[in-house]
Amino acid sequence: xxxxxxxxxxxxxxxxxxxxxxxxxxxxxxxxxxxxxxxxxxxxxxxxxxxxxxxxxxxxxxxxxxxxxxxxxxxxxxxxxxxxxxxxxxxxxxxxxxxxxxxxxxxxxxxxxxxxxxx
Amino acid sequence: xxxxxxxxxxxxxxxxxxxxxxxxxxxxxxxxxxxxxxxxxxxxxxxxxxxxxxxxxxxxxxxxxxxxxxxxxxxxxxxxxxxxxxxxxxxxxxxxxxxxxxxxxxxxxxx
Numbered sequence: 750x751x752x753x754x755x756x757x758x759x760x761x762x763x764x765x766x767x768x769x770x771x772x773x774x775x776x777x778x779x780x781x782x783x784x785x786x787x788x789x790x791x792x793x794x795x796x797x798x799x800x801x802x803x804x805x806x807x808x809x810x811x812x813x814x815x816x817x818x819x820x821x822x823x824x825x826x827x828x829x830x831x832x833x834x835x836x837x838x839x840x841x842x843x844x845x846x847x848x849x850x851x852x853x854x855x856x857x858x859x860x861x862x863x864x865x866x867x868x
Numbered sequence: 869x870x871x872x873x874x875x876x877x878x879x880x881x882x883x884x885x886x887x888x889x890x891x892x893x894x895x896x897x898x899x900x901x902x903x904x905x906x907x908x909x910x911x912x913x914x915x916x917x918x919x920x921x922x923x924x925x926x927x928x929x930x931x932x933x934x935x936x937x938x939x940x941x942x943x944x945x946x947x948x949x950x951x952x953x954x955x956x957x958x959x960x961x962x963x964x965x966x967x968x969x970x971x972x973x974x975x976x977x978x979x
Contacts, residue, residue: 783966792955792972793911798964806964842910844967856901857967859910 751777753845755860762833763868770828770863772843778823779845783857784816787840799826823848833867840864872970874956879976880946888941888954888973896962902930902941903955905972911955914941943975951977 752775762768772782780801785793797818798806805818817829826845830837844857871893880886892900899918903911917923917932917939929942943950956970 781964785969790974793969795966795968798966840908846965856913856916859903859912862908862910864908 751845751847751858753843753858753860755841755843755863757863758861759864759866761866761868764834765832767829767831768833768865770830770841770843770865772826772828772845772860774824774845774847774858777845777847779826780823780848781846782820782826783844783846784818784826784828785842785844787842787862793842796828830865833865835867838865838867872956872958872968874954874970874973876971877974877976879978880943882946882948882977882979884946885942885944886946886975888943888956888975890939890941890956890970892937892939892956892958892970894937894958894960894962894968896960897934897958898961898965899959900930900932900939901957901959901967902928902939903957905953905955907953914954946977948977948979951975 754773756771782799784796786796787793795808796811799818799820801820807813820826840862842862843860846857873891901916902914905911915930922931927944932939953972953974955972957967959965
């Protein structure tokens with residue numbers, strides 16, 4: 750099956766620092782990757798859609814200058830949380846959608862998530 | 869926008885059957901997905917419906933009625949390991965087939 754990895758799985762950082770999270774599709778190419786955030790006991794909230802070779806599309810209320818997304822290749826997208834603050838502490842999950850022909854059941858495959866704790 | 873509603877919590881007994889409902893409102897409906905998520909882990913795919921009717925996969929079944937904006941996930945022969953959150957997600961063709969998740973239903977299976 751399709752596998753998506755994330756690195757790191759867990760990170761603790763000081764307030765004001767920047768943190769980069771990588772999302773990789775291991776055995777398929779993904780023209781589109783998605784970044785979600787999940788606070789405790791809440792559902793996944795879509796932050797942005799990452800498109801290979803173009804700018805990311807951010808959901809309303811998500812600061813694009815704070816959450817930098819780079820989709821450099823068909824198998825890698827990165828999310829950088831800049832000047833992190835304690836309220837950014839959350840579970841960040843990426844998903845990747847395999848490149849398929851239009852009309853196919855283009856499901857998303859989720860990474861294992863990254864637990865970010867900002868002190 | 870998308871309005872996806874699920875019950876927040878449910879409790880059921882081991883060996884029993886439980887039905888988790890999901891209602892949605894979206895202008896560009898293009899499929900409904902159910903995911904299971906254990907605490908601290910990423911969601912795992914359970915089922916997918918795009919046409920009306922029932923899809924069965926072992927102990928799990930999912931039903932969809934597009935005219936009613938309604939789906940349910942049916943879990944049979946409950947096991948303790950089924951204790952998890954169950955997320956209903958709707959794919960919206962009007963926003964590039966993005967997924968929008970409901971709040972999730974936390975299911976607790978008791979002996």
